[in-house]
Amino acid sequence: xxxxxxxxxxxxxxxxxxxxxxxxxxxxxxxxxxxxxxxxxxxxxxxxxxxxxxxxxxxxxxxxxxxxxxxxxxxxxxxxxxxxxxxxxxxxxxxxxxxxxxxxxxxxxxxxxxxxxxxxxxxxxxxxxxxxxxxxxxxxxxxxxxxxxxxxxxxxxxxxxxxxxxxxxxxxxxxxxxxxxxxxxxxxxxxxxxxxxxxxxxxxxxxxxxxxxxxxxxxxxxxxxxxxxxxxxxxxxxxxxxxxxxxxxxxxxxxxxxxxxxxxxxxxxxxxxxxxxxxxxxxxxxxxxxxxxxxxxxxxxxxxxxxxxxxxxxxxxxxxxxxxxxxxxxxxxxxxxxxxxxxxxxxxxxxxxxxxxxxxxxxxxxxxxxx
Amino acid sequence: xxxxxxxxxxxxxxxxxxxxxxxxxxxxxxxxxxxxxxxxxxxxxxxxxxxxxxxxxxxxxxxxxxxxxxxxxxxxxxxxxxxxxxxxxxxxxxxxxxxxxxxxxxxxxxxxxxxxxxxxxxxxxxxxxxxxxxxxxxxxxxxxxxxxxxxxxxxxxxxxxxxxxxxxxxxxxxxxxxxxxxxxxxxxxxxxxxxxxxxxxxxxxxxxxxxxxxxxxxxxxxxxxxxxxxxxxxxxxxxxxxxxxxxxxxxxxxxxxxxxxxxxxxxxxxxxxxxxxxxxxxxxxxxxxxxxxxxxxxxxxxxxxxxxxxxxxxxxxxxxxxxxxxxxxxxxxxxxxxxxxxxxxxxxxxxxxxxxxxxxxxxxxxxxxxx
Numbered sequence: 001x002x003x004x005x006x007x008x009x010x011x012x013x014x015x016x017x018x019x020x021x022x023x024x025x026x027x028x029x030x031x032x033x034x035x036x037x038x039x040x041x042x043x044x045x046x047x048x049x050x051x052x053x054x055x056x057x058x059x060x061x062x063x064x065x066x067x068x069x070x071x072x073x074x075x076x077x078x079x080x081x082x083x084x085x086x087x088x089x090x091x092x093x094x095x096x097x098x099x100x101x102x103x104x105x106x107x108x109x110x111x112x113x114x115x116x117x118x119x120x121x122x123x124x125x126x127x128x129x130x131x132x133x134x135x136x137x138x139x140x141x142x143x144x145x146x147x148x149x150x151x152x153x154x155x156x157x158x159x160x161x162x163x164x165x166x167x168x169x170x171x172x173x174x175x176x177x178x179x180x181x182x183x184x185x186x187x188x189x190x191x192x193x194x195x196x197x198x199x200x201x202x203x204x205x206x207x208x209x210x211x212x213x214x215x216x217x218x219x220x221x222x223x224x225x226x227x228x229x230x231x232x233x234x235x236x237x238x239x240x241x242x243x244x245x246x247x248x249x250x251x252x253x254x255x256x257x258x259x260x261x262x263x264x265x266x267x268x269x270x271x272x273x274x275x276x277x278x279x280x281x282x283x284x285x286x287x288x289x290x291x292x293x294x295x296x297x298x299x300x301x302x303x304x305x306x307x308x309x310x311x312x313x314x315x316x317x318x319x320x321x322x323x324x325x326x327x328x329x330x331x332x333x334x335x336x337x338x339x340x341x342x343x344x345x346x347x348x349x350x351x352x353x354x355x356x357x358x359x360x361x362x363x364x365x366x367x368x369x370x371x
Numbered sequence: 372x373x374x375x376x377x378x379x380x381x382x383x384x385x386x387x388x389x390x391x392x393x394x395x396x397x398x399x400x401x402x403x404x405x406x407x408x409x410x411x412x413x414x415x416x417x418x419x420x421x422x423x424x425x426x427x428x429x430x431x432x433x434x435x436x437x438x439x440x441x442x443x444x445x446x447x448x449x450x451x452x453x454x455x456x457x458x459x460x461x462x463x464x465x466x467x468x469x470x471x472x473x474x475x476x477x478x479x480x481x482x483x484x485x486x487x488x489x490x491x492x493x494x495x496x497x498x499x500x501x502x503x504x505x506x507x508x509x510x511x512x513x514x515x516x517x518x519x520x521x522x523x524x525x526x527x528x529x530x531x532x533x534x535x536x537x538x539x540x541x542x543x544x545x546x547x548x549x550x551x552x553x554x555x556x557x558x559x560x561x562x563x564x565x566x567x568x569x570x571x572x573x574x575x576x577x578x579x580x581x582x583x584x585x586x587x588x589x590x591x592x593x594x595x596x597x598x599x600x601x602x603x604x605x606x607x608x609x610x611x612x613x614x615x616x617x618x619x620x621x622x623x624x625x626x627x628x629x630x631x632x633x634x635x636x637x638x639x640x641x642x643x644x645x646x647x648x649x650x651x652x653x654x655x656x657x658x659x660x661x662x663x664x665x666x667x668x669x670x671x672x673x674x675x676x677x678x679x680x681x682x683x684x685x686x687x688x689x690x691x692x693x694x695x696x697x698x699x700x701x702x703x704x705x706x707x708x709x710x711x712x713x714x715x716x717x718x719x720x721x722x723x724x725x726x727x728x729x730x731x732x733x734x735x736x737x738x739x740x741x742x
Contacts, residue, residue: 007392007606018389018607021561023375023680053563054425054585055602061583085584092583184603190392192424192563192605212432212463212586213456214425231426232555234563234608235378236389309394 001370003338004311005133005162005289007184007191008328010244011367014189017243018236029235030227032242037224039245043253044164044179046171046197050220053234056161056182058215059194061089063180066196066206066217067157068125070094075116075123079107081134081314086127086159093211098123104135104317107284110144117152125155130163130179134314136291136323137280138163143174150175155205161185164195165253166260166287166327177202178217183237186260186288188328189244192237196220251361260287262357263326263335268292270339270350279321290324291317296345306341332358334370372705372741375682376504376533376660376696378555378562381611382618382738385560388611395606401598403606403613408595410616414624415535415550417542417568421591424605427532427553429586430565432460434551437567437577437588438528439496441465446487446494450478452505452685457498457530464582469494475506475688478655481515488523496526501534501550505685507662507694508651509534514545521546526576532556535566536624537631537658537698548573549588554608557631557659559699560615563608567591622732631658633728634697634706639663641710641721650692661695662688667716677712703729705741 002009022028033051040049052058064086068074074095076087079102091097098120102108108116108128117123126149131138139145142158149156158179160169165186171179178198184191196217198206208218214231223230248256267290268278275295280286291313296302300310300322313321326335332354343350359365373380393399404422411420423429435457439445445466447458450473458470469491473479479487479499488494497520502509510516513529520527529550531540536557542550549569555562567588569577579589585602594601619627638661639649646666651657662684667673671681671693684692697706703725714721730736 002392002394004394004396007395007603010392015390015392019386021373021378021381021386021555023373023682024378024562025375025682026680054429055604057602058425058585061585065583089584092581094581182603184392190605190607191395191603192608210463210465212436212583213460214429214432214586215583231428232378232553232562233426234561234605236561237563237605237608309397311394311396 001308001334001337003325004309005323005325006327008188008325009368010188010190011247011329011364013367014240014243017240018190020236020239022235024233024235025228032238033224033229034227036238036242036245039249040195043245043248044169044171044197045173047200047203048198048221050196050217051224051229052194052196052220053192053231053237054194055191056180056194059180059182059196060086060159060161062215062217063157063178063196064089064093064127065211065215067155067178068093068095069207070210071096072125073098073123074125074127075120077108077113077126077128078102079137080104080129080132082132082159083129086129090127104315105137105279107137107139110141110148113145114148123154125157127157130158130160131166131286131288133162133289135279136286136289137284138286140284146174146176162288162327165248165256167257171197171199175199175201177205183241186256186327187244187248189241190237192234193241247364251364257287258357260326262355263330264288264290266335266354266358267324267326267338273350274342274346274348288325288327290326291321293320294322302345303341308338308341329360329364329368331360331365337370372679372708374696374709375680376694377698379559379696379699380739381559381561382700382735384738385611385614388614389561389607391607391610393606395604396599400606403609404595404600405598407609407613407616410620411566414616414619415540415542415568416544418571418574419569419592421567421588422595422600423565423567423591424563424602424608425565426562427551427565428456430551430553430567431457431530431532433586433588434528434549434567435460435464435498436582436586438526438549439464439466440578441581442467443496444469444494445496445498446491448479448484448497448499449473450508451475451500451503453503453530454500457500461498475686476508476650478508478510481512481519484516485519494525496528498528501529501531502537502657502659504533504660506650506688507657507660508655509657511655517545517547533659533698536619536627538628542568542570546570546572548576554612557627557698558615558619560612561608563605564612618735622735628658629728631697633726634701635659635661637706637725637729638695638697638709644721645713645717645719659696659698661697662692664691665693673716674712679709679712700731700735700739702731702736708741
């Protein structure tokens, strides 16, 4: 049982769909591109979604290079490893970076964002991370932050690599210019595909020079107008991810983010009960990653004996913290198994059962065994 | 039977290996990274090989951004669509581009290269395409061109996306600083992985600022020192490509490029016999793509009726030319089938059989059926 913050366990039919090699200029592949973009547009509630062969970081970096300019003043609000990587990309892009970096375990309140923007009136773009995989902390207040930033007339770009499909996220309605994500997180596909969702407003904000072609979102969208990709796509990963997007459609994006919220809450409550110290608080808990300091030293190694893989900490928290990824198709059975094993470690029990919201719809339930 | 200039038909065991989702920070994946880089170093005869999740174009662009600087004068020798794309990447990188662009169907002689370099004494880097998929033309004289350029003290970067493993290519010995390729060409893996091979000399020429992290070859190599990748890799594509690299090891890289040479020669001779006009001449024929003007209009469509897929032309040759990709594990059976169908179209026969060099070793022969 793989419970790291991505790549995730994937549905059987998604894994089976990876074995496809076809002519990427033929009609069969065009149909895949067409259907995949349409589904992703719906899931993001965006105007367009660029499909990039590569990782989530590629999508984030393509977004940075396509939505900011050399010399432009860009504000980055960071509260963890991926925020700092976002800032690094902005710097490498040649933009003038203003970095606000919070210690791990914290995030930004709306009031803080307001004040920072007040202090940086010359900034034209704001960049931030929706969900920090490194710390299990999220901007649960993304909607109000987005609306505030857009009301100030600023561009907003969001790294939601580990957030998409695990939270309500409405790119058009919240007026976010662009959002980046990856295939191997809450979408529950195999790794190898990055997405940049662009809102109606965002379509007018893209640059198409002074950036690599591979990172040029406008170029990708131009080819997708003809249901093609500008470069040879990982055909198997596209096919698998189309299946994953169909399964998300089947579950419904609202039901999926509620499942993520319910499963992480169940695990947090249980770990608290067993004496783990959780990072974060009710206002900024992540829906996808539970980060905690275990009361015993070898929790991660002991889980591994039961064939359950979780992750260690990142950055300054590397040795202290464990991170449990509950993304994708993690359900009541998975979290009960995790907590059951944990309870036995402490020669104890955890009486509560996961709520109904943790369950997968029947068709999806059959796609995974959690053995 | 897929005979386009990539993606190619892949061995059964390569396709089967695509279905792998594992923790990319775990020991099993580290073993894949370690073995894959080691094999690719051997196949390239290079010092290092960066492994990038993405297309061949990503590898080419990562090479351009990692081996040239903003404002540096870079000479591009182009003789087709991919040469012009290489030039476009150099321009986008912010280098000062000197472009020599030959009409499609031609390439550069050593004498021409000497003269061009004589005329451009302020240039510090030369960029060129080894094998032009767009026209079925190659720099068969790459070794002598490389040695000349390096003797002049210039940096040399080569797009060999469709050349690697189909020609002799020795990155260290020929003193090429960097060579880019992709997984889905003569290596015969699935699409989704790009490679940048770096020579001993080239290791000292890399820049690591003013470029996106995703395109930063030095960053990739730094992580590969620990058998990791800097970003989430397409684990299935890595696993499949390791298998493909093992099969190349089994065949031997010399035997593989001789097979490519023999198969394309067989097809060229046969098509000439049936009245096709071939692009290029004995000095610049490609070992991987046969480009020709058929004597009948619907050759490509007719082949499709027999379930054989070939490609049309690119750029200015889009409607005139057909392109037959003979890369990867194409063997005597595949080319005989192609020529047999073609012969029947002309109510004719082709008496010659493919030479022994067209055969795959027995273990590889069982990996594909050509039905």
